[in-house]
Amino acid sequence: MIMPPEWAPQDWLWIGFPHLAEEWPGWLEPAQEQMADFASAVAESGQAVRLLVRDAANEARARELVCSKVVLERRVYGDVWLRDTGPLVVHEADGTRAARRFGFNGWGGKYLMPGDQDIGADLARDAGLATTTSAMILEGGAVDGDGTGLVATTEQCLLNPNRNPHLSREAIEAELAAQLGFTRVLWLGDGLINDHTDGHVDNLARFVAPNRLVVPEATGRDDPNAAIYADATARAEAFGVEVVRIPSPGRIERDGRVEPASYVNFAITSHLVVVPTFGSPHDMEGVAAIAALFPDRDTIGLPGEAVLAGGGGFHCASQQMPSA
Numbered sequence: 110m111i112m113p114p115e116w117a118p119q120d121w122l123w124i125g126f127p128h129l130a131e132e133w134p135g136w137l138e139p140a141q142e143q144m145a146d147f148a149s150a151v152a153e154s155g156q157a158v159r160l161l162v163r164d165a166a167n168e169a170r171a172r173e174l175v176c177s178k179v180v181l182e183r184r185v186y187g188d189v190w191l192r193d194t195g196p197l198v199v200h201e202a203d204g205t206r207a208a209r210r211f212g213f214n215g216w217g218g219k220y221l222m223p224g225d226q227d228i229g230a231d232l233a234r235d236a237g238l239a240t241t242t243s244a245m246i247l248e249g250g251a252v253d254g255d256g257t258g259l260v261a262t263t264e265q266c267l268l269n270p271n272r273n274p275h276l277s278r279e280a281i282e283a284e285l286a287a288q289l290g291f292t293r294v295l296w297l298g299d300g301l302i303n304d305h306t307d308g309h310v311d312n313l314a315r316f317v318a319p320n321r322l323v324v325p326e327a328t329g330r331d332d333p334n335a336a337i338y339a340d341a342t343a344r345a346e347a348f349g350v351e352v353v354r355i356p357s358p359g360r361i362e363r364d365g366r367v368e369p370a371s372y373v374n375f376a377i378t379s380h381l382v383v384v385p386t387f388g389s390p391h392d393m394e395g396v397a398a399i400a401a402l403f404p405d406r407d408t409i410g411l412p413g414e415a416v417l418a419g420g421g422g423f424h425c426a427s428q429q430m431p432s433a
Contacts, residue, residue: 112288113317114207114256116403117143118432122378123158124148125189125194126171127137127427128163129222132188132419139415144189146173146411147376147383147423154407161186161228184231187222192311192420193248195428196223196233196240199289204227206433208233209239209288211247216306218270236430245284246272248285248310252285255316261345262429265299265308270376272307279316295322295339295348297341301369303332305420312371314341315401322350325373327356328391332359333367353360355398358389363418370414374422375399382406385413385422 124147127133145160152158153176160175161184162168168181175181186194193216196208198400209227215221233240251267254260264270266331267281278296287290300308314324327335336356345352361370366386366399372395375384380405386392392410400408413422 110199110201111256112197112254113120113253113431115429116317117256119156119379119429120395121159121430122151122376123184123191123195123430124158124160124426126160126167127164127189127419128167129187133415136415136418138420140374141170142238143412143415144426145171146214147174147426148179150383150409150411151376151378151381152176152195154378156379156381168232168360184228185224186228187225188220189419190194190250190425191228191428192250194228195249196229196236197249197289198431199240200431204433206238206431208236209241209274210242211245211288212243213248214272216248217269219305241288243284243288245276245281248306249428250306250311252284252289252291253310253315254289254291255319255321255334257319258292259295259316259320260285260289260293261295261310261314261316261322263297263300263310263313266306268311269307273401287289287382295345295350297338299337299345301337301371303367304369309425310422312369312374314345315339315352315373315375320350321353323353323355323370323373323402325397326354327365328356328359330413332357336371338424353402356391357394358387358395361387361389368417369420370417372396372399374424376423376427377403377406380406382408383423385416386410386414387414387417
């Protein structure tokens with residue numbers, strides 16, 4: 110049993126559509142537009158997209174924004190971060206697909222909303238997937254695998270006392286192996302500063318091939334995450350992982366607060382890689398660096414600063430269904 114890497118063939122992509130004004134104060138409409146652009150780009154590339162909408166009003170709003178190839182599904186959910194609340198799909202030993210569900214406590218009790226504890230099971234059921242549930246608290250964005258049994262995560266998140274205070278590092282490793290087939294764990298340290306998720310790895314470091322990990326490199330003397338990037342690189346290299354460095358967006362602030370902006374929060378789909386951009390002078394360079402890593406796919410940058418205002422990026426808001 111193994112959880113396929115994100116670059117494996119996919120049948121479709123689930124994406125969440127923003128709907129809560131209190132989660133996107135002053136940014137809801139542009140966040141909806143940016144998420145719709147993401148959904149349309151993936152759909153136009155030739156991959157099926159299922160955009161989740163909360164109610165009739167949001168369904169109408171989404172239909173105004175997306176291309177005709179995007180399928181809308183009315184669902185009960187709170188936050189849009191389906192990477193964390195959606196089902197994690199594995200390939201069983203016989204080649205069949207199955208869903209794995211974990212406990213969800215609103216990212217350490219910070220953001221508990223109706224529907225978020227159930228949406229993963231709902232999606233798995235309607236996709237016809239047999240589901241196994243673990244009591245361990247885990248969000249999908251906290252782990253990133255390379256398809257060989259190797260997974261990267263951060264100590265800041267998985268060892269955080271607001272997740273599984275009763276579980277040791279060894280117990281967490283054992284559950285990752287039992288549920289997702291991850292037999293080797295690369296423990297990175299902290300995630301990005303001010304990341305609401307307590308340092309999800311999908312905003313810090315991502316596998317792009319077996320044993321090949323992308324980590325940002327600080328741009329500018331005032332890059333707030335310079336030490337975090339350096340530490341992640343050192344840990345990965347010491348573990349025997351090949352590290353590829355790409356530019357970071359540099360220091361991105363909103364109302365005087367450092368934002369956890371990262372090109373590493375790209376979404377890998379069957380034909381397209383979508384990279385969030387932030388109006389940084391390094392946007393073009395960051396997208397080009399990621400494009401060079403995926404010669405078999407097109408790579409585009411799409412504005413993601415409004416999506417980030419709600420606490421995440423395109424990867425956070427999506428979850429793929431691997432092909433059987």
